[in-house]
Structures are given as structure tokens and as C-alpha cells.
Amino acid sequence: MATSINKTVLLALAALSALATAACSTVAGAGRDISTAGEVVTETAEDTADDLND
Numbered sequence: 001m002a003t004s005i006n007k008t009v010l011l012a013l014a015a016l017s018a019l020a021t022a023a024c025s026t027v028a029g030a031g032r033d034i035s036t037a038g039e040v041v042t043e044t045a046e047d048t049a050d051d052l053n054d
Contacts, residue, residue, distance in 0.1 A: 004051075005048055008044055008047070008048055009044065012040055012041060012044045015040060016037040016040060016041075019033050019036060019037065020033050020037070
């Protein structure tokens with residue numbers, strides 16, 4: 001079970017890194033990227049919590 005969570009977190013971080021690298025050309029762009037990253041982390045945490053509660 002912990003391995004699945006680690007893989008999920010690793011995938012989320014990889015996606016966030018790709019987003020940050022591809023789209024951070026301005027301060028406003030960086031803010032949007034950080035916001036999107038937060039949403040991805042939140043969704044991943046909620047999905048993981050749901051999986052643990054099943």
C-alpha cells in the first residue's frame with residue numbers, strides 16, 4: 001500500500017515539474033503554475049485518502 005502512495009506522489013511531482021518547466025515564463029505564469037500544482041497535490045491527497053478508506 002505504501003508503495004502505491006509513493007508512486008502516486010512521485011507521478012504528481014513529475015507532472016508538477018513538467019508544468020513548471022514548460023510554462024513558467026512570467027511571474028503571473030508562475031503563480032498559475034503553483035496554483036495548478038496545489039490543485040494536483042490536493043486531488044492526489046484526496047484520492048489517496050479515499051483509497052485508504054475503502
